[in-house]
Amino acid sequence: xxxxxxxxxxxxxxxxxxxxxxxxxKALYSVHxxxxxxxxxxxxxxxxxxxxxxxxxxxISASFNEKKQQSSLYLTASQLSYSxxxxxGTESGDYKLSFGAGTTVTVRx
Amino acid sequence: ETGVTQTPRHLVMGMTNKKSLKCEQHLGHNxxxxxxxxxxxxxxxxxxxxxxxxxxxxxxxxRFSPECPNSSHLFLHLHTLQPExxxxxxxxxxxxxxxFNQPQHFGDGTRLSIL
Numbered sequence: 001x002x003x004x005x006x007x008x009x010x011x012x013x014x015x016x017x018x019x020x021x022x023x024x025x026k027a028l029y030s031v032h033x034x035x036x037x038x039x040x041x042x043x044x045x046x047x048x049x050x051x052x053x054x055x056x057x058x059x060i061s062a063s064f065n066e067k068k069q070q071s072s073l074y075l076t077a078s079q080l081s082y083s084x085x086x087x088x089g090t091e092s093g094d095y096k097l098s099f100g101a102g103t104t105v106t107v108r109x
Numbered sequence: 110e111t112g113v114t115q116t117p118r119h120l121v122m123g124m125t126n127k128k129s130l131k132c133e134q135h136l137g138h139n140x141x142x143x144x145x146x147x148x149x150x151x152x153x154x155x156x157x158x159x160x161x162x163x164x165x166x167x168x169x170x171x172r173f174s175p176e177c178p179n180s181s182h183l184f185l186h187l188h189t190l191q192p193e194x195x196x197x198x199x200x201x202x203x204x205x206x207x208x209f210n211q212p213q214h215f216g217d218g219t220r221l222s223i224l
């Protein structure tokens with residue numbers, strides 16, 4: 001079953017912050033985050049393993065709440081280069097990723 | 110450059126044609142995947158190959174036929190496709206180790222249009 005992402009889209013001005021949420025109805029072993037720019041391949045951002053750890057990639061960080069089967073991606077002080085569609089992928093111990101529908105982020109100058 | 114190369118980048122074919130999509134990974138990974146990406150829909154996993162063995166066929170119609178001759182190459186053979194099969198087809202690879210998956214590396218995809 002695919003995870004649910006919210007919001008579907010967000011528009012930011014440079015320097016603003018945003019949070020993207022990903023929730024699953026299944027017990028999760030890991031959560032992956034990817035970003036895809038128009039016409040390009042999805043690019044891996046980070047992976048969070050069961051244990052509630054938080055990771056960071058430049059000014060993008062994420063958390064994983066395994067009790068709630070939820071992960072959140074935090075875009076801090078957004079830059080124009082952060083524009084794209086963000087996908088979460090959830091893995092439940094079967095080496096397969098189920099992806100959410102994506103959140104389109106538009107950062108404007 | 111992601112280390113995963115897909116060809117062709119674009120493909121237009123009629124419903125009665127037979128064509129193949131190719132994927133090659135230069136990352137030394139042991140697992141390869143085919144995904145379908147349609148507008149406004151989540152990435153759909155189609156097939157998984159782990160150490161060249163198909164471990165997943167996600168209820169994909171038989172008009173799609175995968176082939177994995179070695180751990181670096183993956184093909185998707187297409188025949189008698191339907192208009193609803195028009196989409197971006199993405200190949201990915203990863204290293205499956207221990208109990209958890211590793212990051213997947215995607216190719217740029219093949220944009221398929223069925224006439």
